[in-house]
Amino acid sequence: MTATRLDIIEKQLTSSSVSGTGAHVIALDNAPLNALNFTTRKYIIDEVHKANNDPAVRYIVITGNGKAFSAGADIAEFSPAAMKEPYLPEVLDVVENSTKVVLAVVNGMALGGGCELALASHVRLLSSQAVMGLPEIKLGLIPGAGGTQRLPRCVGVKAAIDLVCSGRTIKAQQALAMGLVDEVVPVAAEAPALETQKVMLAAAESYAVKHLKEGKKNRRLCDDTSKLGNCLTNSVTFRLARNHMLSTVPKGVISPFRALDAIIAATSVASFKDGLEAERQIFLECSKTPQAQAMVHFFLAQRAALRIPGATAGESKPATLQSVGIVGGGTMGAGIAICCLNAGLYTVILETSEERKKFARQSITSIYTAGLAKKKLTDVQVAERLGRLTIVVDDFAAFRDVDFVVEAVFESMSLKKEIFAKLDTICKPSCILASNTSTLNVDDIASSTRRPQNVVGAHFFSPANIMPLLELIRGRETSTQTIQTSLQFGKLIKKVPVVVGNCFGFVSNRMILRAGFQAMAMAEEGCFPREVDAVIKSFGFPVGPFAMQDIAGLDVGSKIRKETPAAFLPKRDVTTISEQLVVAKRLGQKTGLGWYRYDPKAPRKPIPDRFVEKLILDVAKQKAITRRMIEKSEIEERYLLALVHEASEILGEGIATRPSDIDLIYIFGFGFPPYKGGPCHWADRMGLANVVRKMTVYHNSLGEATFPAPSSFLKRMVAENLTFEDLNKRV
Numbered sequence: 001m002t003a004t005r006l007d008i009i010e011k012q013l014t015s016s017s018v019s020g021t022g023a024h025v026i027a028l029d030n031a032p033l034n035a036l037n038f039t040t041r042k043y044i045i046d047e048v049h050k051a052n053n054d055p056a057v058r059y060i061v062i063t064g065n066g067k068a069f070s071a072g073a074d075i076a077e078f079s080p081a082a083m084k085e086p087y088l089p090e091v092l093d094v095v096e097n098s099t100k101v102v103l104a105v106v107n108g109m110a111l112g113g114g115c116e117l118a119l120a121s122h123v124r125l126l127s128s129q130a131v132m133g134l135p136e137i138k139l140g141l142i143p144g145a146g147g148t149q150r151l152p153r154c155v156g157v158k159a160a161i162d163l164v165c166s167g168r169t170i171k172a173q174q175a176l177a178m179g180l181v182d183e184v185v186p187v188a189a190e191a192p193a194l195e196t197q198k199v200m201l202a203a204a205e206s207y208a209v210k211h212l213k214e215g216k217k218n219r220r221l222c223d224d225t226s227k228l229g230n231c232l233t234n235s236v237t238f239r240l241a242r243n244h245m246l247s248t249v250p251k252g253v254i255s256p257f258r259a260l261d262a263i264i265a266a267t268s269v270a271s272f273k274d275g276l277e278a279e280r281q282i283f284l285e286c287s288k289t290p291q292a293q294a295m296v297h298f299f300l301a302q303r304a305a306l307r308i309p310g311a312t313a314g315e316s317k318p319a320t321l322q323s324v325g326i327v328g329g330g331t332m333g334a335g336i337a338i339c340c341l342n343a344g345l346y347t348v349i350l351e352t353s354e355e356r357k358k359f360a361r362q363s364i365t366s367i368y369t370a371g372l373a374k375k376k377l378t379d380v381q382v383a384e385r386l387g388r389l390t391i392v393v394d395d396f397a398a399f400r401d402v403d404f405v406v407e408a409v410f411e412s413m414s415l416k417k418e419i420f421a422k423l424d425t426i427c428k429p430s431c432i433l434a435s436n437t438s439t440l441n442v443d444d445i446a447s448s449t450r451r452p453q454n455v456v457g458a459h460f461f462s463p464a465n466i467m468p469l470l471e472l473i474r475g476r477e478t479s480t481q482t483i484q485t486s487l488q489f490g491k492l493i494k495k496v497p498v499v500v501g502n503c504f505g506f507v508s509n510r511m512i513l514r515a516g517f518q519a520m521a522m523a524e525e526g527c528f529p530r531e532v533d534a535v536i537k538s539f540g541f542p543v544g545p546f547a548m549q550d551i552a553g554l555d556v557g558s559k560i561r562k563e564t565p566a567a568f569l570p571k572r573d574v575t576t577i578s579e580q581l582v583v584a585k586r587l588g589q590k591t592g593l594g595w596y597r598y599d600p601k602a603p604r605k606p607i608p609d610r611f612v613e614k615l616i617l618d619v620a621k622q623k624a625i626t627r628r629m630i631e632k633s634e635i636e637e638r639y640l641l642a643l644v645h646e647a648s649e650i651l652g653e654g655i656a657t658r659p660s661d662i663d664l665i666y667i668f669g670f671g672f673p674p675y676k677g678g679p680c681h682w683a684d685r686m687g688l689a690n691v692v693r694k695m696t697v698y699h700n701s702l703g704e705a706t707f708p709a710p711s712s713f714l715k716r717m718v719a720e721n722l723t724f725e726d727l728n729k730r731v
Contacts, residue, residue, distance in 0.1 A: 021058065021059075021205055021208065021209055022056060022057055022058030022059065023057070023058070023059055023060070023061055023204075023205065023208065024047070024050070024051035024054065024057040024059070024060045024061070024100075025060075025061045025063065025201070026043075026044060026047040026048070026051075026060060026061065026062045026063070027063055027064070027065050028040060028044075028062070028063070028064040028065060028069070028070055029064075029065045030074075031065070031066055032066060032067075032068070033066075033068045033070070033071035033109070034064045034065065034066065034068050034069065034070040034071065034114070035070065035071060035072065035073060035074035035075070036070055036072060036073060036074065036088055036091075036113045036114070036117070037074035037076065037077060038077070038083075038084055040070075040074075041086050041087070041088060041091045042086060044062070044091050044094070044095065044117075045086055045090070045091055045094050047060075048060060048094050048095055048098050048102070049094070051098075051100060052098055052099050052100055057100060058100065058208075058212055059100055059101045059102075059103060059208040059211075059212065060098060060100055060101070060102045060103065061102075061103050061105050061201065061204050061208075062095070062102060062103070062104050062105065062117065062121060063104075063105040063106075063107055063197065063200065063201065063204075064106075064107055064108060064114075065193075065197070066108070066193050067107075067108045067109075067193045067196075068107075068108040068109045068110075068114070069104070069105075069106040069107055069108050069109060069110040069114050069117075069118070069130065070109075070110060070111075070113065070114030070117060071109055071111045071112065071114055072111050072112025072113035072114050072115075072116075073088075073112060073113050075299070075300060075303065078296055078300070087145075088113050088116070088117075088144070088145040089144070089145045089146060089276065089280070091117075091145075092116060092117060092119075092120035092145055092146055093120075095117065095120045095121060096120040096121075096122075096220050096221070096222055097220070098122075098218075101122050101123065101208065101211060101212070101218050102120075102121040102122050102123070102218075103121060103122070103123040103124075103125060103204050103207065103208055104117065104118035104121035104123065104124045104125070105125050105200045105201060105203075105204045106118055106124060106125065106126045106127060106130050106132065106181070106200075107127050107130065107193075107196050107197055107200045108127065108129075108130050108193075108196070109130060109131050109132075109169075110126075110130065110131075110132045110133075111131075111132070111133050111134070111135055111169065112133075112134060112135060112136055112143070112147075113145055115132050115133060115134050115147065116134070116143060116145040116146055116147045116150070118132070118181075119146065119147065119150040119151060119154060119221060120146065120150065120221070122218040122219050122220065123182050123207065123208075123211065123219075124180065124181040124182050125181065125182060125183050125184075125185055125200065125203055125204055125207060126172050126175055126176070126181040126183070126184050126185065127172065127184075127185055127187045127196060127199075127200055128172045128173075128184050128185060128186050128187050129172070129187050129188075129189055129191075129196070130172055131169045131170065131171055131172075132169065132170055132175050132180060132181075133163065133167070133168060133169030133170060134147045134151070134163060134164050134167065135167040135168075135169065136167065136255070136259075137164070137165065137166075137167040137255040137256050137259055138167045138295065139255075139292060139295045139296055139299055140253075140254075140255045140286060140289060140291040140292030140293070140294065140295035140296070140675060141255060141283060141286045141287060141292055141295075142164070142255060142258055142259040142262055142279070142282055142283050142286055143164060143259070143262075143279070143283075144279065144280065144283035146222075146276055146279065147164065147279075148160070148164055148259060148262035148263050148265075148266060148275075148279050149222075149262075149265075149266045149272060149275040149276055149279055150221040150222070151163065151164060151180075151263075152227065152228060152263055152266050152267065153221040153222075153224050153225065153226075153227055153228060153266070154179060154180060154221055154224075154227070155178045155179050155180050155227065156178075156179075156227045156229070157227070157228060157229050157234055157237055157263065157266075157267060158237050159178045160263055160266075161237070161238075161241045161260060161263055164259045164260075164262075164263060165241065165245065165256040165259050165260055165263075166256075167256075172184045182207075183203070183207060185199060185200055185203040186199075187199050187200070222272040223272070228266065228267050229267065231267075231268075234264075234267050238260065238264055241260055242257070242260060245257060245260070250540060250673065250675065251538070251540070252291065252540065252673075252675060252676075253291060253675050254286070254289065254291060255286055255291065255292070258282050258285070258286050259282075261282055262275075262278060262279045262282050262283075265278035265279065265282075266279075290676075290685060291675045293677070294674070294675050294676050294677030294681055294685075295674060295675055295677075297660065297663070297677045297678075297681050297725075298663070298664075298667065298674045298677055298678070298681075300660070301660035301661070301663055301664050301678070301728075302496060302664060304658060304660055304661075304728065304731070305496070305497070305498045305499070305660070305661050305664055306487055306491075306497070307731075308480060308483055308484065308487075308499065309657060309731055311480045311484070317481065317484065318481065318484040318485040318487070318488040319403065319430060319432070319481065319485045319488075320403070321345065321403045321404055321485070321488065321489055321492060322345065322346060322403055323345060323346040323347070323348070323401065323402040323403050323404075324340045324345045324346070324347050324348070324402060324403065324404045324405070324406065324489075325347075325348045325349075325350065325398070325399040325402040325404070325405040325406070325427075326340070326347065326348070326349045326350070326405070326406050326407075326408055327350050327405065327406070327407040327408060327409060327419055327423075328349075328350070328351070328407070328408040328409045329349040329350075329351045329356060329357065329359065329360025329361075329363070329391060330356075330359075330360070330408070330409075331363065331462065331463070332408045332436060332460060332462060332464055333349060333360065333406075333408035334349075334360055334363035334364050334367075334465075335460070335462070335463050335464030335465040335466075336406055336408055336436070336460055336464045336465075337349055337360075337364055337389065338364060338367055338368075338464075338465035339464060339465055339493035339494065339495070340493055341364075341385040341386070341388055341389055342385065342493070342494070343492045343493045343494065344388070345388065345492070345493075346388045346390075346402075347388055347389050347390070348390045348391075348392065348398050348399060348402060349389070349390070349391045349392070350391075350392055350393075350394075350395065350396065350398065350399070351391060351392070351393055351394075352393065352394060353393060354393060356393075357391045357392075357393050360391055361389075361391055364386070364389065365386070367465060368382045368385065368386065369382075396422050396423065396426045397426060399423065399426055399427050399431075400426055400427065400428065401428060402427065402431060403430070403431060403432070404431065404432045404434065404485070404489055405423055405427060405431060405432070405433050405434065406434045406435075406436055406458055407419050407420065407423075407433070407434065407435045407436060408436040408460075411437060411438065411439060411440060411559075411563070413440055413441075413444060413445070416435055416437065416440065416445050417444070417445060417447075417448035418448070420433055420435070420445055420446070420448045420449050420455070421448040421449065423449070424448070424449035424450055424451060429451070430454075431454065432454050432455075432456060432482055432485055432486065432489075433449065433451070433454055433455050433456075434455075434456050434457065434458035434486065435455070435456075435457055435458065436457075436458050436459060436460050437457055437459060437473075438459050438505075438506075438508075438509055438560075439504055439505050439506075439509055439560060439563065439564075441502060441504070442455065442456070442457040442473045442474075442475040442478075442502045443475045443476050443477075443502055445457075446475050446476075446477065446478075452475065452476075452477035452478070453477050453478060453479040453482060454478075454479070454482050455475055455477075455478060455482075456472060456473060456474065456475065456478050456482055456483065456486050457471070457472065457473025457474075457475070457502070457506070458470060458471075458472060458473075458486065459471035459472075459473065459506060459508065460495075461508075461669055462552075467668075467669070468494075468495055468496045468668045469495065469496055469498070469508075469664075469665060469668035469669040470490040470493075470495035470496065470497045470498070471498055471500055471506055471507065471508055471665060471669070472486050472487065472490065472497050472498065472499045472500070473499075473500055473501070473502050473506055474499055474500070474501060474502065475502050476502065483499055486499075487499070496664060496668050498661050498664050498665055499657065499661070500655055500656055500657075500661065500665075501653070501654060501655035501656070502655075503653070503655050504564065504565050504568050505564075505568065506655070507650055507655060507656055507661070507662055507665050508665050508666075508669050508670070509560070510568070510646055510650065511643050511646045511647065511650075511662070511665075511666065511679075512670060513564070513568070513646075514570075514642040514643065514645065514646040515545065515639050515640075515642045515643050515646075516545050516549070516557075517570045517574060517642065518638045518639050518642045518707075519532050519536075519544075519545040519546065519639060520574040520575065520577065520578065521572065521574045521638075521706055522630055522634075522635060522638065523546075523574075523577065523616055524574055524577070524616070524619065524620050524623065524625055524627075525620075525625060525627060525628065525630060526627040526628045526629060526630045527630050527635065528608070528612075528613050528616065529544070529546035529547075529595045529596065529608070529612065530546075530596075530606075530608045531630075531635070532544055532545060532546060532635055532639075533545065533546050533547050533606075535632050535635040535636050535639075536635070536636070536639060538632075539636055539640075539673070539676075540672070540673025540675070540676055541670070541671045541672065541673065542671040543671065545639070546595040546596070546606075547595070547596065547606045548670075549578070549588065549594065549595060550588035550589050550594035550595050550596055550598075550606065551588065551589055552588070553587050553588050553590060554578055554581055554582050554586065554587050554588050554594055554595075555582055555587045557578065558575075558578065558579060558582045561575060570705070571704065571705040572705035572706050576619050576623070577612075577615055577616055577619050580615060580619070581594060581595070581612070581615075586612075589603060589604065593609070595609075595612055596608060596609055596612070597609045597611075637694060637698075638698060638707065640679065640682060641691065641694060641695055641698065642707075643666065643679040644679050644680070644682070644683045644691060644714075645695060645708060645710070645711060645714070647659065647662045647679050647680055647683075648710075648711045648713045648714040648717075649711050649713065650662065651713060651727070652711060652712070652713030657731055658727060658728050658731045659680035659681075659724035659725070659727050659728055660678070660680065660681075660724075660728045662678065662679060662680055663677060663678020663679060663680050663681055664678065666678050666679055680724040681724065681725075683724060684723045684724050684725055688714065688717055688718050688722075688723060688724075689718050691710075691714070692710045692714060692715060692718050695707070695708075695709070695710040695714075696709065696710060
């Protein structure tokens, strides 16, 4: 494309030489996020060489088409076999050593390799709406294209450690304050991508003309050591950083420490080239670790979960969403409403009385007030969000024009069917009707309507405004477009949506039921809750199974068990202790007593209780169970193998589309450590033949009633030499 000025743009750019000011524009154009794949890397090198060899070019601009500058590496090239030259470090070397000044015009997110590309440029201009960061540690890696070497030269050692070792992203004004960018260009938040690009390129032209007029030399970070500090100051900084990470980084996570090692190299090796070599070596070492493999699996799983197998182009188009109705403004409904309001959706809540209407509004307002107090929100933002909220009493007609309805009443099939029948007569034909059920049959709920194709389960996790998982349940007649629109709804409200099939408990509650059974069985056989919880927390879960029951409420668990179909109940009853705790009104954190006791001064900290431990001993005696010492390895294995066993049953029944969906559900719903990849990925690491062998040992020693035999699906996988990852690749 040829133009006379950079601010005259009528369509997305390719590349161009502009005679007016001598600019050569390199526009990254790999939608949607301008990932730096082979084609893009080669394109950058070719265009920089072309510009340097063109006497008419005075400066080079690198920008991104669409809403992003570049989000970094292409996930399709995550495997070493898929990568080919030129590699990103070579590209950045060409950019940095350009004889003509290179301006990175960061119009949107610049993450990972995108941020490293900006660092290799001589000037960095950032949109006021853009973010920057080096999040590689969240994949178990470190920046691998000079990020750990250039960043400390740009912002100083301490700030570089903060960014690289946390993996966090920063906004424009933060980037400017720390010296990461040279200028922030004001851009309206609602500006279309093309308009943003126009504004940014006009600013680049002004900056470049001034830069050239003043005769400034190109600032190459590779040659600048002024911010690297001295040995004495750095040694203190490094020690403090390492000590901080030792107290905050989960056990077994090594990437933040290796990133620190790479930054240390930037300050201690003889040359920038040596620093790059040290960084590259550390990057390669990290890429081979189980942690990195698990985190990459976790990353790819989130993208795979959004793909619906077999969907045609027409079916895949989601409906546009602007408004949402919520039936019930209790704790769950209020949390869902917060998510919708934050996403810019007009939200109508239906309640049954003025008193409950008042409670719903107070619940929502209190959450926003807390956000104000923590300075996470402004008064204007809160006013805008509450301005989109309407709460009505017994007026289903308020849902007449909404695009999406979430029913969030308690688990009663008769009540839900009554509500859906009313919604069906009121809501417009295109409206999707979703039930926030955790166990009930979605097909039975849909049967009360004349639009079963528009009915879907939407299982939120409590508290709904915080927990990221949204389990979407596809009924027998749920249409693909309904699923696609529900996925879009989940993304819009900042959830991680995962589609599953329809059965009791779906994926999440079926699995937790099996793992919880093993925990309570081991309590009868020889452990106390504190011992089981300690082992599971040591594995990487944020809380153990007994503390988790206290958080959810023992009465809730009791109710679910009573409503569980006999086919899903374990053959051995291990609920005696839990039911006696419910009778004693020990319902968990909400009563201050459950499996643990809770001090009013620290109401979330579980304290082992002798009452419970005596009750466990008494119940074991009544059942004639001879208690024994249970090793930590057995506690961990039985709990995790129970998850894997149920996962294999779920896959065999076709309830889950892929094993990685199950991994996501357990990571986002129950805190399975992401750096271990989820139950299915963990099983692959163990080796499925070994998993089957261990299951068989426990089955033979404990009996069918306590530990089931390996599923036929799992045994067939072993016989065919398949892994769960093989199944992921088939979808």
